[in-house]
Amino acid sequence: xxxERRDREEATATFEERIARGITRFSGTMQFVYVHIVVYGxxxxxxxGVVPGVPKFDPSFVILAMVASVEAIFLSTFILITQNxxxxxxxxxxxxxxxxxxxxxxxxxxxxxxxxxxxxxLGVETEVDEEVEELKEDVAPEAVLDEIEERRx
Numbered sequence: 001x002x003x004e005r006r007d008r009e010e011a012t013a014t015f016e017e018r019i020a021r022g023i024t025r026f027s028g029t030m031q032f033v034y035v036h037i038v039v040y041g042x043x044x045x046x047x048x049g050v051v052p053g054v055p056k057f058d059p060s061f062v063i064l065a066m067v068a069s070v071e072a073i074f075l076s077t078f079i080l081i082t083q084n085x086x087x088x089x090x091x092x093x094x095x096x097x098x099x100x101x102x103x104x105x106x107x108x109x110x111x112x113x114x115x116x117x118x119x120x121x122l123g124v125e126t127e128v129d130e131e132v133e134e135l136k137e138d139v140a141p142e143a144v145l146d147e148i149e150e151r152r153x
Contacts, residue, residue: 013085017085019078020085021085023075024079027075027079040064047061047064102141109136109137109138109139112132112135113136116136
């Protein structure tokens with residue numbers, strides 16, 4: 001079920017996001033490093049005059065520096081696009097997690113209330129009776145979030 005959801009999320013990605021993700025995925029591999037070692041290595045060797053018969057085309061390495069800078073700009077942009085999409089997905093999942101946690105908290109509160117009523121009716125006393133009263137109080141999500149915000153400041 002979760003895999004189906006992930007598949008749906010992937011299917012909603014735009015063409016540009018898929019391209020950015022693919023480039024980001026490839027740029028994080030050793031193959032990417034090897035390609036750069038070969039390409040930039042040959043570029044440097046040719047322009048140092050080490051390769052006989054091949055004329056220098058960038059003896060001051062200005063073009064190499066420009067190519068590397070432009071590549072870095074585009075790579076960082078693709079990585080940011082991918083990170084933004086991943087952040088949006090993580091935000092949705094965190095919100096779902098919060099909703100599930102709040103629902104579970106509400107259900108536990110109701111169960112505690114019911115169990116406490118059963119214990120009271122049967123005349124069962126425990127050493128946690130004082131704590132049970134506090135556990136029977138429903139949690140207000142807004143109050144919890146406000147408290148978190150106050151503590152951050």
